[in-house]
Amino acid sequence: NFLLTQPHSVSESPGKTVTISCARSSGSIASNYVQWYQQCPGSSPTTVIYEDNQRPSGVPDRFSGSVDSSSNSASLTISGLRPEDEADYYCQSYDGSNPGVFGGGTKLTVL
Amino acid sequence: QVQLVESGGGVVQPGRSLRLSCTASGFTFSNYAMHWVRQAPGKGLEWVAVIWYDGSNKYYADSVKGRFTISRDNSKNTVSLQMNSLRAEDSAVYYCARDRSFWGYDLEFWGQGTLVTVSS
Numbered sequence: 001n002f003l004l005t006q007p008h009s010v011s012e013s014p015g016k017t018v019t020i021s022c023a024r025s026s027g028s029i030a031s032n033y034v035q036w037y038q039q040c041p042g043s044s045p046t047t048v049i050y051e052d053n054q055r056p057s058g059v060p061d062r063f064s065g066s067v068d069s070s071s072n073s074a075s076l077t078i079s080g081l082r083p084e085d086e087a088d089y090y091c092q093s094y095d096g097s098n099p100g101v102f103g104g105g106t107k108l109t110v111l
Numbered sequence: 112q113v114q115l116v117e118s119g120g121g122v123v124q125p126g127r128s129l130r131l132s133c134t135a136s137g138f139t140f141s142n143y144a145m146h147w148v149r150q151a152p153g154k155g156l157e158w159v160a161v162i163w164y165d166g167s168n169k170y171y172a173d174s175v176k177g178r179f180t181i182s183r184d185n186s187k188n189t190v191s192l193q194m195n196s197l198r199a200e201d202s203a204v205y206y207c208a209r210d211r212s213f214w215g216y217d218l219e220f221w222g223q224g225t226l227v228t229v230s231s
Contacts, residue, residue, distance in 0.1 A: 032216070033217065044224060045156065045206075045218075047217075047219060088155075092218065094215075097170075099158070099161045100146060100148070100215075100218070102148075102157065105155040
């Protein structure tokens with residue numbers, strides 16, 4: 001089994017850009033798609049990025065995803081931060097024997 | 112629009128059983144894999160189980176393997192999670208989620224969750 005490791009928390013000011021990382025412990029990050037979910041307080045998770053860098057309809061283009069094979073990690077970047085972006089963010093990936101592996105989650109605070 | 116409604120949560124004693132259900136609407140249920148994911152109070156998301164579109168394949172987290180069973184009824188648009196030998200550490204909000212595909216790798220839509228509390 002592999003692990004996905006995220007920073008516990010990040011913070012940034014409104015209007016700025018923040019990047020949340022998600023490091024895969026074993027196996028190539030590029031071998032399986034990475035998804036990112038946003039969970040606002042008291043709500044269910046929703047997808048903000050799927051298949052590494054695809055945005056569902058309705059998700060603003062301020063949200064973007066990428067994968068870096070050299071660091072074996074994925075990243076979620078949110079630009080033009082807004083107060084409503086304050087939430088928990090989870091990365092998720094899989095492999096042949098583990099259909100669902102979540103990162104520990106990152107709490108984003110918009111100062 | 113896609114709707115997933117979980118039911119069956121509640122308070123149960125350690126060692127007892129509970130069955131959760133998720134009723135789906137707004138899409139062709141038999142075309143998609145379905146997942147269960149849980150979240151203990153104040154904790155992160157933990158994937159629990161997935162069942163393929165036709166029920167032919169099922170996968171479980173190590174933490175529930177041998178105790179939980181996922182099943183589906185495509186004629187009733189429902190997916191269920193039978194939870195046996197419950198432990199305190201199984202206490203969580205349980206979410207039903209629809210995959211983007213038929214085999215399960217991307218949790219596209221989520222329900223509102225149902226709370227399970229395991230306590231004596």
